[in-house]
Amino acid sequence: MIKIENLSASYGRIQALRAVTLNMSPGTVFAVLGANGAGKTTLLRSILGLVSTTGTVRLDGQDISRLATHERIRRGIAIVPEGRRLFSDLTVRENLLIGAINRSDRSRVQSELQDICDAFPILGKRRDQAAKSLSGGEGQLLALGRAMLSRPKVLLLDEPSVGLMPIAVTEVFTTVAKVSREKGLTILLVEQNAKKALKIADEAAVLELGSVAFKDSARGMREDRRVQEAYLGGH
Template structure:
């Protein structure tokens, strides 16, 4: 579905990723784990073309490595960035419609917005209110819905639990799993809360100082005592 081969990324002269290769199957959720500064967010930004990077990115067989970020988005990659980055003065509706900017199937857009408002009723309740009025969890629901409205083939989620109360974290992760399973959407999930991430993921990858040190089935990671102690607290 998507293949990342020998990806290295740089911030000026500082190399942040070192020849990372991943192959992501359609309809699966992949967790990317690692300490702060390991290169997790850089990996997402490199896939989307937001940082200086080398290597190859293929989406459904097409080499998109030379495309700018907006064209990669048009090809079917969407991101929910850390901190949500909503347009705070825009209404919930206006933020949602930003996600449809590359679509012209107007009747289906309305159907999709209605469907998401059914999944997240607070969005319907606050539909005409500025997004700054939303709580952290509600804002994450809006950011996720905005990304989904672009009809992505690959969804990048960057630290969706940051700044949320535990009950909101559980709700967000549950909905991410349900929506992605239903839509057979491929998800690359960067998350500090390793236990929560692995609960909904099929596969996991671990980055250490920009280098991929583990890639495989979640059950394999959980059966490795060294990795379990390092990333799951030994439980």
């Protein structure tokens, strides 16, 4: 589905990614772990074309490395950014519809909007309320629903657990796993909460100083002593 080969990225003279190679299979969750400053968010920005890069990004076998960001989005990449970035004064419904801004099949959009409200009942219940009235966990579900309404092939999630209560983190991660499984959606999950991420992921990698330090199945990563000691509290 999406293949990254020797991807390097820089901000001026600062190199943030160093020859990263990753391969994400269709309909799977791929977790990217690492400390602050490891290059996780830069990886997502590079996939979207928001950073100066070298290397290759392929989507469905097609090289999209030189495409502008809006063209990559049209090809089927969506992102839920860290902090959600909702339009707080717009309603839940209006926020969701922003995800479909590039779609022309309006009748299908309305049908899929209802599907999202059915899948996330709290959004259906509060569809006419301002987004600022939602809790952190509800806001994260709204951001996820908004991205889904763009009908992506690949969904990028940037630190979805940030700022959430533990019970909300569990709900969000359970929903992410369900969406991938039921919709066949490929998800690239960038996350510091390694335990939660590895619980729902199929495959995973650890970034350190912009390079891939470890790469394995999520199960293999959970059993790797180095990963346990550095990211899973030693067990």
